[in-house]
Amino acid sequence: MSLRLEDIELIRRLKYSYSRAIDTADMDTVATLFTEDASVDYRGGSYHFQLTGRDGIVEALRGMFNPRFVGSHTVHMPVIDVLDDETATGTWTLLDYALNLAEGNKTTVGAAIYHDRYVKRDGRWLIAHSEYDRVYERVYTDPAPGLTAHMLAQRGAA
Numbered sequence: 189m190s191l192r193l194e195d196i197e198l199i200r201r202l203k204y205s206y207s208r209a210i211d212t213a214d215m216d217t218v219a220t221l222f223t224e225d226a227s228v229d230y231r232g233g234s235y236h237f238q239l240t241g242r243d244g245i246v247e248a249l250r251g252m253f254n255p256r257f258v259g260s261h262t263v264h265m266p267v268i269d270v271l272d273d274e275t276a277t278g279t280w281t282l283l284d285y286a287l288n289l290a291e292g293n294k295t296t297v298g299a300a301i302y303h304d305r306y307v308k309r310d311g312r313w314l315i316a317h318s319e320y321d322r323v324y325e326r327v328y329t330d331p332a333p334g335l336t337a338h339m340l341a342q343r344g345a346a
Contacts, residue, residue: 195270198313199278199306206315207261213253213340219246222315223307229319234296234327255341256290258333263302276306276313282320293333298325 202221209217222242230237239245253259263280270276280302288294300320307316 192270195276195308195313196268199268199270199276200266202306202313202315203263203266203278203280203302203304207263210249210253211259211261211339213250213343215246215250215253218249219243222246223309226315227317229317230300231319231321232296232298232300233322233325253340254290255343256288257340258285258287258289258335258338260285274308276308278302278304278306280304281323287330287333287335289333293330294327295330295333296325296327299323 205217206221209215209221219242222245224242225240226242226245227240228237228245237248239248261282261284263282265281266278267280268276268278282300282302284296284298284300286296288296300322302318302320304315304319305317306313308314
């Protein structure tokens with residue numbers, strides 16, 4: 189049992205690392221979290237982001253998370269099932285905020301339910317597939333975001 193608990197904790201760290209890495213535009217880290225043949229399918233009310241292949245996923249995220257973008261993605265309430273020594277699934281609740289300064293302060297606030305598949309390769313858990321559907325999504329223009337800190341602008345985005 190303790191081996192499975194360790195795997196669950198490692199998968200939690202994997203997902204938390206993904207959220208932190210996208211919000212800080214740390215695409216070098218993002219690239220280490222996916223399998224080479226990974227796929228994503230994120231279904232929102234105002235978008236549908238679907239890609240296969242780690243390199244394509246990373247490049248698309250690199251284009252989104254830039255100095256004209258502010259994001260905060262937090263994942264909560266994981267239900268992780270380790271199916272065997274090399275595969276697992278996870279269900280998470282996402283709460284997120286996104287402000288796109290390049291699109292006239294387009295702001296998206298919402299929640300979603302993630303369903304992920306993980307595989308263990310060379311002793312490390314990786315994301316093989318990640319998808320979500322929105323619980324709710326609110327999109328609006330924020331005329332005065334009032335930013336007093338903006339990490340991606342300071343760093344010039346990675």
